[in-house]
Amino acid sequence: MTAQANDFRYVSYAQEVIFGAGSISRFDEFMNRFQGKRFILCTSRSMRSKGQVAALEAALGEGLIAIYDRVQPHVQDVQVVEALELARESNVDAVIGMGGGSPIGMAKAIGFQLNLPMIAIPTTYAGSEMTAVYGVTHTDETPPRKVTVSDPKITPRLVMYDAELTLDLPPELTASTGINALAHCIEALYSKTRNPLSTAAAVEGVRHIHNALFDCFRDGKDMDARAEMFVGAHLAGFSLASVSMGLHHGLCHVLGGTAKIPHGVANSIVLPHAIRFNADATAPQLLPAAEAMGIPVKEDHPTAAIERMRQAIHELIGSMNLPQRLRDAGLSESDLPQLAQIAFQNRTVQNNPKPITEVSQIERILEAAW
Numbered sequence: 001m002t003a004q005a006n007d008f009r010y011v012s013y014a015q016e017v018i019f020g021a022g023s024i025s026r027f028d029e030f031m032n033r034f035q036g037k038r039f040i041l042c043t044s045r046s047m048r049s050k051g052q053v054a055a056l057e058a059a060l061g062e063g064l065i066a067i068y069d070r071v072q073p074h075v076q077d078v079q080v081v082e083a084l085e086l087a088r089e090s091n092v093d094a095v096i097g098m099g100g101g102s103p104i105g106m107a108k109a110i111g112f113q114l115n116l117p118m119i120a121i122p123t124t125y126a127g128s129e130m131t132a133v134y135g136v137t138h139t140d141e142t143p144p145r146k147v148t149v150s151d152p153k154i155t156p157r158l159v160m161y162d163a164e165l166t167l168d169l170p171p172e173l174t175a176s177t178g179i180n181a182l183a184h185c186i187e188a189l190y191s192k193t194r195n196p197l198s199t200a201a202a203v204e205g206v207r208h209i210h211n212a213l214f215d216c217f218r219d220g221k222d223m224d225a226r227a228e229m230f231v232g233a234h235l236a237g238f239s240l241a242s243v244s245m246g247l248h249h250g251l252c253h254v255l256g257g258t259a260k261i262p263h264g265v266a267n268s269i270v271l272p273h274a275i276r277f278n279a280d281a282t283a284p285q286l287l288p289a290a291e292a293m294g295i296p297v298k299e300d301h302p303t304a305a306i307e308r309m310r311q312a313i314h315e316l317i318g319s320m321n322l323p324q325r326l327r328d329a330g331l332s333e334s335d336l337p338q339l340a341q342i343a344f345q346n347r348t349v350q351n352n353p354k355p356i357t358e359v360s361q362i363e364r365i366l367e368a369a370w
């Protein structure tokens with residue numbers, strides 16, 4: 001490791017993180033961490049039909065004053081206004097986000113804007129629970145644009161990983177949000193702002209995700225695999241929170257906010273292309289990930305090992321029946337130039353370790369992914 005890599009700063013947010021199947025039923029034990037006991041829950045419709053809301057209602061009793069249960073993907077600005085109004089009217093003391101990255105993002109927005117503590121109960125592997133960032137889609141712009149807000153106060157005060165809540169996560173969402181977590185680790189490993197802690201978390205994240213993701217996809221009720229996948233997603237979220245992301249992350253935000261492609265699906269399509277684009281500049285940083293996936297790297301040239309890792313990730317994505325081309329996610333070829341333009345101006349894309357100096361570089365990636 002170079003001297004420069006040992007010279008770093010990172011921000012650690014004071015948080016309590018709980019792992020354990022069934023922890024949600026013990027939620028009341030943690031309630032006295034918060035001043036007052038009036039909670040609002042932000043969640044999505046499927047959380048009601050799958051019984052997770054009922055489990056939280058049982059744990060919180062009368063403390064659950066209000067529920068905003070129609071959070072749509074990518075946090076729409078008009079919904080933030082509605083949920084804010086409900087939180088104000090209900091005079092709540094804390095905000096709970098339960099579900100994927102969208103309800104957690106919504107709860108972060110409400111908590112931040114009302115200066116209230118926020119609790120995250122993730123049920124996918126997207127990793128938002130670990131970061132001090134949320135995104136809101138501005139629907140009054142044409143095309144709509146996702147704008148992120150970043151502040152240390154946004155970080156959830158308490159994160160609860162209860163693997164029982166994920167037993168009903170459908171195979172497609174298991175697979176796509178799991179690839180989202182894998183992508184966080186990959187981009188953290190070659191991030192311009194990586195440090196020894198983010199690298200350690202990212203390598204271990206890859207190891208756990210590689211070990212558990214396919215098992216979760218094959219048998220959603222495999223409790224051991226579900227619990228291990230949460231450890232992988234947490235490590236991925238930790239690395240996401242610690243460093244700046246690059247091309248892959250920025251491009252997926254544009255494909256989500258502007259082209260409305262679900263976040264995990266965008267991740268699954270773009271990840272192999274981002275790895276290939278960056279390989280010549282970042283292969284040495286990615287070698288520990290290849291090793292963690294069981295790919296022999298010792299006698300190889302780094303780029304050859306990374307190409308084998310890219311191929312293995314491509315095959316994993318295919319084996320879980322995820323879309324692998326933008327056309328399969330409903331994008332038409334004529335949309336590509338505009339998306340490339342928007343992505344070229346994206347700050348995260350411009351943070352990519354390999355410089356992106358021309359729109360045509362992004363156009364070529366999008367064409368290859370189409």
Ligand code: NAD
Nearest residue numbers: 044046073074100101102123124126128131133168169263
């Ligand atoms: P999501 O929150 O939009 O959820 C996708 C679908 O999964 C929804 O229909 C939801 O109802 C369903 N679902 C979730 N958990 C379920 C369960 N256990 N059982 C059945 N259905 C379930 O998608 P996501 O991929 O989790 O999150 C993506 C969003 O989060 C994007 O907007 C992304 O930008 C954001 N995100 C933000 C950060 C951050 O740091 N701010 C990090 C990662 C992702």
